[in-house]
Amino acid sequence: MKKSKLIALFVLLCVFGTHTHARKAKRVVLIALDGISVEGFQKAQTPCLDALLAQGARSLDTRVVMPSVTLPNWTSHLTGSGPEQHGVFNNDWLLNKSVYPLTEKDAKGYYPSVFKVLKEQLPTIKTAFYYNWINLFYPYNEAYFDEVSYLEKDAYVPNYDKAFQFLSDHRKQPTLVFLYSVHTDHAGHNHTWMSPPYIRSIEEADAEIGKFIEKMKKDDLYKDTHFLFLSDHGGINYGHGGTTVNEMIVPWGIVGPGIKKGLTIEEPNNTVNTASIILHLFGAKQPLSWTGEVIRSIFK
Template identity: 30%
Template sequence: MKINSFLLILLFILMSSVTSSSQAKEKAKHVIFIGLDGWGAYSVPKADMPVVKQMMADGCYTLKKRTALPSSSAINWASMFMGAGPELHGYTQWGSRTPELPSRVVNEHGIFPTIFQLLRDARPEAEIGCLYEWDGIKYLVDTLALNHHALSPDYTEKPEVLCRMAESYIKEKKPTLLAVCFDNPDHVGHGAGHDTPAYYAKLKELDTYIGRIVSAVEEAGMLKQTIFIITSDHGGINKGHGGITMQEMETPFIIFGKNIKSGGEFSESMMQYDVASTIASIFGLKQPQVWIGRPMKQVFK
């Protein structure tokens, strides 16, 4: 009888340990990824972005995340979503819609594995979305793995539309993973130029949209179970990008929310493809062997 009781207690301890281990793998139930195209890290100290800077103070960040080369859009959005660089995923040009190099591996949808597909495979019931202002994003996210994706129309004339789309989607669907990709400040960088009054005015405006998205998450009852990531594909210099200056190469990465330390700036090296790995780590997902990204484990409690 004593032996049976001992075995039952041991079994209970083992089951509790497995359950605790499983629960520990997931660091949050929701991730809201917000990308600002063309946002150079050089601009952050000067920028009037109180929402973002509060996230930096309450969470963790680096202003030293480096782009993959060349420092242009499709290459780097792909790298952030695909956990690898252009040498492996094959997207090598500013506006790549299909790989110029054969992708080293493709999934059942015929595209290099993305964080969206990884989450979909692990959790078929998950609500996964992507909203964007630049049409090129849809070629890089594996739309077949998404529940919803949509292009914001006429954003140069109606800059608030993408924000409103994100607010509505969050409140209605409470997504597990949502990527919201703004095409600015890149558009202003190519027009008025980087590091100009117009560029900083756009950053201030975008900060208000980020604040509204956070408020939408709170209204949806998700805030206490959400991690926010705010980042960029590349920076810029004068009226362009694609080169190897640090103004083009260094981008901000800010992470804030559930189970994120109030650690401020971290010193560890970070690349674009580490973003996908970090999101995978949040959801407790095993990344594909072809990915080369590393999760930023130091930011988690």
């Protein structure tokens, strides 16, 4: 091969990278269930999630950030950083009461989320945030979302319907959807982790996830969608926040174009990696303030 061709090939590799699939992501759906311990996930009958995750890569050894409570960890999932960077140390965090100096902030004082980064680098992307725990949205600047839907009293099924409609309406545009429910966590707090009501709450969510996936398939949205299954912490007895295995280790999975099928992830994984992987799927550049990493072994 001539020297000029070798130089041209080197330039192409530098510009586009060796993982060309990262430029092809059309949509990413984050299926987020609160408070799912590995033990609970394994005990519950989850045929829909099992079938989905069998088509991709799965970890049963993903670590959460400390403290093992809800808001710090979901913020870490969606900002590619731990509390030391994003400043969310507890469930009561509010922007106007935060005194911790963030490593980076936008014009309104928020730490840069995956939604902000994608909106700035991919202006055509559509973003949505569906949730049923009011505090969950507090760390994010609403300017970077096209749709936000909050449901009271642990309701979550209507948000699955809204998320599907959003994905269908924007099928020709890159799309990122965060689809969350807290009812699984509340079942643990009310009845203890691993209790029959807690296990049943996971199984009920699995059934709704199955219906959502089937609608995606019928509407020809499934094949070119990346799905991530996420949780923020486990639990023990009536709570969480400590450092036991059942609190600090959660399941994590990813499915979609370019992802290896049937892979058990061996590398160390953490909630801070989620946003980094999402950016990689869309071919976006990660902020220097983030600490998350891309798990390269999950890609074909």
